[in-house]
Amino acid sequence: MNLLFNDSSITVAIVGCGGFIGCHLLDAILTRTKWRVFGVDLDFYRIQHRLSDERCEFMVADLADKSVVERIAKYPVVVNLAAICTPSRYMAEAPEVIRSNYDHPAALADACAKSGSWLIHFSTSEIYGRTSADSGLLLEDETELTFGPVTASRWSYATAKLLTERYIAGLKNLKWTVVRPFNFVGPYMDFMPGVDGSGIPRVLANFSSALVRGEPLKLVNGGVAKRSFTSVFDAVDFLFALFETGKMGRLSEAALENAPEKSPFSQAFNIGNPDNELTIAELANKMRKIYAEIKGVSVESIPEPQVVSGVEYYGEGYEDSMRRLPSVEKAERLLGFKAKTPIDDVLRESLEWFVKHYGSAS
DSSP: OOTTTTOTTOEEEEETTTSHHHHHHHHHHHHHOOOEEEEEESOOGGGGGGTTOTTEEEEEOOTTSHHHHHHHTTSSEEEEOOOOOOHHHHHHTHHHHHIIIIIHHHHHHHHHHHHTOEEEEEOOGGGGBSOOTTOOEEOTTTOOOBOOOTTOGGGHHHHHHHHHHHHHHHOTTOEEEEEEEOOEEOTTOSOOBTTTBOSOOOHHHHHHHHHHHTOOOEEEGGGOOEEEOEEHHHHHHHHHHHHHHTGGGTOOHHHHHHOGGGOOTTEEEEEOOGGGEEEHHHHHHHHHHHHHHHHTSOGGGSOOOEEEOHHHHHOTTOOOOSEEEEOOHHHHHHHOOOOOOOHHHHHHHHHHHHHHHHTTTO
């Protein structure tokens, strides 16, 4: 085992450890390392099997509580995954979305700057804004950002996340790294409406729910927007490359001075798989085909996708970005990381889990 991963004195604080990404990160840390974990969330149903682990301490709380923020910032490495991040809530609950994605993480950044913790903050690929269908690669430090009007509340999430990035980057005493996920998918993503959640989940769980229930997959505005889908397990591998390169925040001043261009600190990283780019309509057809194979039925027996308007489906204030294709050169150059899981494998492992988990609850 790598000496760093074998160091039992290390404790990582994971905010949002019970969420989709957090549950996979928690499992990986407890499997691959001897580290301890301090986990904070409001819901732990995804990690029931870890709640009695002697290397973990869990707290039911959120970042709205100042005392909780101060407690989290006592640990040397803080991974902040907490966010309201489902599109249906961007329109319906814009003020709460902004508080969740700016006010609370800004307070955590202040606390980490004061304590000296390394803050690994999860942002979003949505900070690239209202991209067009012919947008090229999105580069972390070069791409210009354009957003819709204030009346389009679709952008409440993206602008709050972008403001948090700017705030974090402006804190002079903070050791930080920003992660911009590009459509992470996999087991435990989101929820099934009416079973263990309400509202509209993100596209993978949305389509999976429709397939299990025998309902048409809804193609918002024709499903012409493109996205690059990334395995959550690749995302966890990225974090381990980041941990190792940053020596869990213990990089010496000499190392930073000798090779500052190789430092993961004060950097934003796109994490995505440009090889897995699909239109949403193509995603729907792939998922129908894979689901038919899993169930041993013909794809013709599965309802055809149905086109709906964005306003009809999500409500007034909905807009979309038409393409988000990540440049991943920076993560490969600085961390030696590149996502590798092909789209068909990503979708199959996600759907197989969803069918097993929710098949009897449809």
